[in-house]
Every structure is written in structure tokens, then in C-alpha cells.
Amino acid sequence: MKVLALNSSARVGDVSKTEIMLDCLVQGMREAGAEVEVINLQKRKIRYCIGCFTCWTKTPGLCIHKDDMTKEIFPKFLDSDLCVLATPLYHYTINALMKTFIERTLPALQPFFEKRDGVTKHPRRHEVPLIAVISVAGFPEENVFDQLKSYVNFLFRDRLAAEIYRSSAEMLRTESTFPKIKDILEATVQGGKELVEFKMISPETLERIKKPITDFEKMAPLGNCAWQTCIDEKVTMGEFQKRKMVPRPNSIESFLAIMQEGFNPVKAGDKKMSMQYNFSGQVEGSCNFTVEQGRLTAAAGQMADPDLTVETPFEVWMDILTGKADGAQMLMEGKYTVTGQTDLLLNMDQFFGE
């Protein structure tokens, strides 16, 4: 099978979640024996369709523009058995670059009118490849893709072989050891294999690919703190992710949310621990964590008999959490106190992080 994969993301490398998902799909397709070419549309010159209809009249099937679309991408598109369209979700639909590509496939149609399924259409000039659509979105709900889904289903009809939609995509990391993330990426590789072998992706595999990572209640406090941290530190979200920065909590609720999100059950294994935090200063109050059987339970308030108790000004702890202050130094300077199994503090990375 000859596959052309077109990536319209504005970002490249690991910060691009479109690229992360497409890389997995392509890996699976190659493992199943397909010949796959990936083209990053950002790196090609593709002019807008100017609506002259020259491709329908004076030069049937040939666009007036002499750019990379006419010279390279369109011929490769027609020559492929399957074309993967990989696009980020922008304003609830495909992004402008993918739309530009789609508009420039006009030469594949003829000008005449015909009615199919009660709708006026143009007949195809060429046999077009099967299409697989893959899209990623920042929001957590799957229905964020409803407009995109409706559009691609209407447009590609019987040629649409597969649709992959990944919400909460900003949480994807190639090297992640979080079981949920690993399984999504592995399932996407599997999806690529199935696409080549069966020209479709099974409902079981799709279910794994789109499995919820988080929900609004968990994601919003985390996301809001991450954006506020970017604003305060004057970094872009891409820089924030590359530097593996930690969102700075501004309340006990957001502290709990961030700790829960950062908990890694694979690292924790069957280790047990319980911690009590008593905050003073900017934010006053208490909260606690218990880790047991690979699960973290977080709660506001006091717990009975914790392994470790930290008494600290909220802002001091948040400086330590976000790497602005050194925990050992702050302890020596008496900025906070600990009682109980103090060595636990030195080994927090056995419970948290990728």
C-alpha cells in the first residue's frame, strides 16, 4: 500500500501533538509493510485557490499555480492508495493549511453538476485515494471534534477509511511512562497496522486511542495554572513544555490537582506513603496525600498519623515545587519544617513525574 501522510500542524517536533500521533500511526503502517511518505505542509509552498476554474476549463485537471501543490503534492495524492490528513483542531475544525490543501484538490473534480444522495455535487475526474483523518485538540471532551467530523464525513463520504480524534492532546509526551499515555500511543501504532491490513481501524483500537485522559474538572485548574505560569514567567507554552516546567498552584485545590496529575502509578509500584501539608502565609489551610496500591488519594484537611508532616508558607512550597527555590536550602534556612520520615521528601520522584 502506498500512503501519503500530510501534516498541517503549525508546530514541529515533540511539542506538536499532531506529529506525535501521526508518527505513531506511520510507525504502525510501516510495520505492516506500507510505503509511507510524510509531508509537512508547513514546509511546502501551497498557494490559495484563486477560484479561476482554469483547472476545469483551459487546462482540465491542471491548476494554474506552479507551486509545490501542483508539482509535487497533488500528483503524489492521486498516486497514493491512502492519504492521511493530520490536522490540529483550530476553532473546532481543520486548520487553515489543511483547508488550503483540500481546496487545491479541485482539479480532481469535473465542473458538471450531478445529484447524489439528494445533494448537488461535482463528479470526480480521477479516482481519489482512501482518506484517513487524524486530529488532536486541547480540550478534554470528544465532542469538541463534532464540526470537524461532520465536515470530513460529508466531504469524503465512501472514501473515508478511518477517523482518529485525540482530545486532551497537550498531555501527550513521546517518552511518557504514564500508563494511559503509553497505551494511547501504542494503540495508535496498532491503528496504523490495522489501517494497512484491513483498510479500517477496529472499534476496540479506536476506543483505546480516544480513551479519556482527563476531564474538565481535573484539567481546568491544571491548565489555568499552567497558562498563568506562562504569563508570569513570560514563556510560551512550547517553552514551558520543553523546559518541563511545573504549573504554579495558586490554591490548595490547584495544588491537589497538580499533584494528582503528576502522580505516576508505574513509578510508585506497591510503595506506600502518606503526607500532611499545613500551609500558612498567602494561602492558609491543610491537605494530605496517601499513596497505596498504585493509587494516590488527595484530600483537603488533616489526616491521622501521616508518615510525614510539612509545615510551610504556601509560597515557599510553591517556589520549591516549581524549581524556583532549593528544598534542602529552604529547610536549612528554617523556611519550613518537617516531622516524621524526612527522607521521604528526598525521594518524591519515586511517586511523581514521567
Ligand SMILES: Cc1cc2nc3c(=O)[nH]c(=O)nc-3n(C[C@H](O)[C@H](O)[C@H](O)COP(=O)(O)O)c2cc1C
Ligand atoms: C488557533 C488555535 C485554535 C485552537 N482551537 C482549538 C479548539 O477549538 N478546540 C480545542 O480543543 N483546541 C484548540 N486549540 C488547541 C490545539 O488543538 C492543540 O494545542 C493541539 O495540540 C495543536 O496541535 P499541535 O500540537 O500539532 O500544534 C487551538 C489552538 C490554536 C493555536
